Amino acid sequence: MTTTRSLLACVLACCMAWLAGCAALPARQPPPPAYALADVGAATLARVAAASTPADAAGRSGLRMLPEGPFSLDARLALAAAAQKSLDLQYYQLQSDSVGFMLLRAARDAAARGVRVRLLVDDFYTAGQDELFSTLAAYPNVQVRLFNPLPERKGSFVGRFIGSAAVFSRINHRMHNKLFIADNSISVAGGRNIGDEYFMQSETANFIDADVLATGPVVREQSAAFDLYWNSAHVWPIEQVVPPLLAPEDARRRFDEIAGPQGPPVPVRAHDVLGKTSVHQQLAEGRLDLMFAxxxxxxxxxxxxxxxxxxxxxxxxxxxxxxxxxxxxxxxxxxxxxxxxxxxxxxxxxxxxxxxxxxxxxxxxxxxxxxxxxxxxxxxxxxxxxxxxxxxxxxxxxxxxxxxxxxxxxxxxxxxxxxxxxxxxxxxxxxxxxxxxxxxxxxxxxxxxxxxxxxxxxxxxxxxxxxxxxxxxxxxxxxxxxxxxxxxxxxxxxxxxxxxxxxxxxxxxxxxxxxxxxxxxx
Known part of the structure; x- marks a missing residue:
């Protein structure tokens, strides 16, 4: 969605809202607060992070630049596959495309292993995704929440914009954060949303972008930042915005249909532009190649x-x-x-x-x-x-x-x-x-x-x-x-x-x- 299209949608929305009323959100029911899991020391990712940390780290964090899309995607998928305790995902945009479905399937599979999955998505770009996120939340161990949801749930982006025009301040203020944390031990954060063009998978246009993989004290800071948003009054559980229409078993079956079957992995070269092997390979070897700072x-x-x-x-x-x-x-x-x-x-x-x-x-x-x-x-x-x-x-x-x-x-x-x-x-x-x-x-x-x-x-x-x-x-x-x-x-x-x-x-x-x-x- 370009700014030009957003502008035109806004003008149209104001006109339509004047002619016909706007949708409204139900009263928010505050969910019980939840926080990052602290007892993760025995988890594989925590042990790999510890094994990768030198004795003289002295409070410094382990860091690795991830400038290439395929390597950055590999890092997220590898961490999701290795997680044993928790996955905390926070994104401005999570698209319904090959990369988006790939990540959501990985989250579903982690939940099936008993991993607690918390997914927080800004609501601006979720047009047409209510069923996707609602059915994902039907899985045990999965919670999905929306930041600053728009009242209008039906139709395209423009249709939702029109139906929510009476609360333009809600439309205009968004959560632009991007964060991925596995077992409160290893994180990936930076500029990338979740979608094909952020990971060099689009046939028409791809983004030059960058993430940083981290271990150590900074990950706990990121988890605290995630919890700050997860427990915010501006965040709504998906079930309060989109009441479930299917029984849990049927909803899970429907999610599997939407997300589709597992496709082939995204290929990565033997070494990235900085000469490092993939995170998937390094996790398998039990040690990450990190700088400490x-x-x-x-x-x-x-x-x-x-x-x-x-x-x-x-x-x-x-x-x-x-x-x-x-x-x-x-x-x-x-x-x-x-x-x-x-x-x-x-x-x-x-x-x-x-x-x-x-x-x-x-x-x-x-x-x-x-x-x-x-x-x-x-x-x-x-x-x-x-x-x-x-x-x-x-x-x-x-x-x-x-x-x-x-x-x-x-x-x-x-x-x-x-x-x-x-x-x-x-x-x-x-x-x-x-x-x-x-x-x-x-x-x-x-x-x-x-x-x-x-x-x-x-x-x-x-x-x-x-x-x-x-x-x-x-x-x-x-x-x-x-x-x-x-x-x-x-x-x-x-x-x-x-x-x-x-x-x-x-x-x-x-x-x-x-x-x-x-x-x-x-």
Whole structure:
């Protein structure tokens, strides 16, 4: 769902809601609170995590970058298959496609082994999935909850939008968090939702994204963050929103029909781009290949979605903490954000850093690669000034995905979805937060700050020595116009004087739509 379509849906929703009433949620019945399981030391995953931890770890967490989609999917499936106590899954979007069904089947199978499964999904993109999640919850040991559910349950995304238009604030505020925790011992977290395009399985477009696998103290922090949301007043058990229509046995049979049979595994290479074997193989060998460093969880409070003033929304947010981290930069800041709209506050803070001699590099989507063109136009309002101030800007070239070495894009285009900030040579943030107003004030977010030169060096290995070969580098011409420099194999550049990969009709349409959407909503 693009912002443009959301805008049109909103306009239509307001008109329809005025003509005919809107749906309403039943009164919420608070479910009993539940928390991460602490008695997991005897579980296989806990023992592997312990065996992988050196004696001098001294409170540091074990970490591994997962920049490739197939390896990141393998990690989740391998952890689900090895879990013996619990699986806690929290996602903004969990699609009904091959990857989504793969993960849900893995959760079902874990529950059948006696594993407690808790699945928390934001309700924005669940159109048509009520039956799927309701029947999954019919399995013993499985609980499914929805964050900030929409009142209207029937129809398409637009139909639900229309039926829920009377409570637009409920529609507009979402849980953007992504988190996967197995046996309260090993986690996978970062930018990826659950869907084909996040794991290099789409035939049309795939995302450049990143996750971090973790063990040690930071996993307990993540479990506490999960529990914070699981027990929030903004979270509803699926059965209170979608009353069960089938007997449990029939519901389970129906889930099996929807999710389908087990398909072939997603192939992974012998080693990923960083030279590491798959998590599945390492678990089988009883030891994970990890780096150890101090890591801290940043997480928004669930009630951020009810705060009314920009100051209240920003105070204590993940965005605030990341901006404060950038303020401490001595030499350089790298911002990787698919949806980058710095706003006045960001321009002041980042501009001050550049003025103090800090090199600030931005890697974001181009207009031809983004799935949110209105967001690009919001960023473009600042783009020329950023270049004038001395920022270095790269925009993803959609046809150059192969140059990332992050997987086989084939004929699909590449789009950026990773959310990473690197400060100097020793600190890195990886999480769900975009550098825009929506992440700062409207949605909830989660992420990790890692303090480690080793981890930063490992991440920088993903960037070719010649720079971002997957992107256009932007510059200003002598006349002050933006130019896009596309890398060539001979080391030179092809210069584009107009926004590459687009046409004036598309740009005009996007500009026209942008007139109706405030920057704070992008």
């Amino acid at each position: 101090k890591a801290t969880v940043l997480v928004d409070q669930p009630d951020k979605i009810t705060r009314t003033t920009p100051a209240e929304q920003f105070d204590g947010s993940v965005t605030q903490h990341v901006m404060e981290l950038m303020d401490t930069a001595r030499t350089q800041v790298l911002i990787i954000s698919p949806y980058f709209i710095p706003g006045r506050r960001g321009m002041e803070r980042l501009g001050r850093a550049v003025g103090n001699g800090v090199k600030v590099t931005i890697y974001t989507n181009s207009l031809s690669s983004t799935d949110e063109p209105l967001v690009y136009l919001g960023y473009a309002r600042y783009r020329d000034d950023l270049l004038k101030l001395g920022f270095e800007i790269y925009e993803v070239a959609p046809h150059r995905g192969a140059s990332t070495n992050l997987g086989a894009f084939g004929t699909s285009i590449s789009r950026l979805h990773a959310k990473i900030s690197v400060v100097d040579d020793d600190r890195i943030f990886v999480g769900s937060m975009n550098l825009d107003s929506r992440s700062a004030r409207i949605n909830t977010e989660i992420g990790l700050i890692v303090e480690s030169a080793e981890v930063v060096r490992e991440f920088r290995r993903l960037i070719p020595a010649r720079g971002f070969q997957s992107a256009y580098r932007l510059r200003l011409s002598d006349s002050g116009r933006v130019e896009w420099l596309e890398p060539r194999e001979d080391g030179g550049f092809t210069v584009h004087h107009d926004n590459p990969g687009t046409n004036w009709i598309a740009e005009f349409w996007n500009w026209f739509n942008a007139l109706f959407v405030g920057e704070e909503q992008l």
